[in-house]
Amino acid sequence: MADAGTLLSLEGVTKRFGSLVVADAVTLDLPRGQALGIIGPNGAGKSTLLNLIAGNLMPDQGLIRLNGRDITGTSLTQRCRMGMGRAFQIPQTFSRLTVFETLLVAASQGRGISESEAAGDCVSILERTGLLDRANQVSGSLNLLQRKRLELARALATGPDLLLLDEIAGGLTEAECASLVGTIRSLHAGGTTIVWIEHVLHALNSVVERLIVLDFGRVIQDGAPDAVMASREVQEIYLGIEA
Numbered sequence: 001m002a003d004a005g006t007l008l009s010l011e012g013v014t015k016r017f018g019s020l021v022v023a024d025a026v027t028l029d030l031p032r033g034q035a036l037g038i039i040g041p042n043g044a045g046k047s048t049l050l051n052l053i054a055g056n057l058m059p060d061q062g063l064i065r066l067n068g069r070d071i072t073g074t075s076l077t078q079r080c081r082m083g084m085g086r087a088f089q090i091p092q093t094f095s096r097l098t099v100f101e102t103l104l105v106a107a108s109q110g111r112g113i114s115e116s117e118a119a120g121d122c123v124s125i126l127e128r129t130g131l132l133d134r135a136n137q138v139s140g141s142l143n144l145l146q147r148k149r150l151e152l153a154r155a156l157a158t159g160p161d162l163l164l165l166d167e168i169a170g171g172l173t174e175a176e177c178a179s180l181v182g183t184i185r186s187l188h189a190g191g192t193t194i195v196w197i198e199h200v201l202h203a204l205n206s207v208v209e210r211l212i213v214l215d216f217g218r219v220i221q222d223g224a225p226d227a228v229m230a231s232r233e234v235q236e237i238y239l240g241i242e243a
């Protein structure tokens with residue numbers, strides 16, 4: 001059983017698609033406040049694992065706990081209300097709403113409160129995500145970096161204990177990526193617990209203090225990013241480099 005400092009715990013989480021095992025007895029404890037990165041080759045099971053954590057998919061075996069509570073059989077919406085927020089690679093916003101309206105909808109639906117109750121928090125989230133000067137702009141008119149920021153803000157508006165980031169750095173220029181990473185780093189420094197799957201490794205590794213590597217649905221490495229990236233197993237299996 002995980003200790004009281006554990007926010008999320010997975011115990012033997014297994015998922016099969018037919019005969020293909022895409023999550024193979026995944027067990028991990030995520031301490032509150034930690035930023036965890038998940039990497040692995042294409043098809044390793046990263047999205048599947050995030051979907052299992054978020055509630056888009058149900059495991060065939062195993063247990064998932066949030067704040068010590070068994071959430072294994074709960075829905076996506078229930079998990080959102082219990083403290084999970086997810087930001088997607090492709091922003092999930094309504095293009096005709098303004099940035100502020102988008103956050104109000106996310107906050108009121110995600111937390112089950114009125115838009116007027118949510119308004120103050122939404123202003124603070126706009127500040128933290130660098131979008132305050134875009135508050136009244138229609139979200140469909142934002143550029144890609146601003147839409148990624150809105151995607152982060154939308155996930156934060158649900159008031160999550162745990163922020164799930166799904167390849168959020170994809171498609172950005174180096175400068176845009178650095179700007180977004182700065183925002184994610186400051187969110188983490190403010191105490192936000194993060195699970196982040198990402199192909200842009202330098203972005204991921206500049207934020208997370210722990211990295212796990214998946215291969216064929218199994219956790220093959222778990223540790224500090226430098227040590228994990230330097231490991232022979234990762235060099236050989238993930239990067240395809242002869243050690």
Ligand SMILES: Nc1ncnc2c1ncn2[C@@H]1O[C@H](COP(=O)(O)OP(=O)(O)OP(=O)(O)O)[C@@H](O)[C@H]1O
Nearest residue numbers: 017018020022040041042043044045046047048049
């Ligand atoms: N709904 C599904 N039905 C059947 N097979 C699936 C389904 N979803 C994913 N898979 C398979 O499960 C395996 C893991 O897929 P997943 O998308 O989790 O990998 P990934 O590590 O996120 O890959 P990528 O880096 O390419 O996004 C792949 O072989 C994929 O084809």
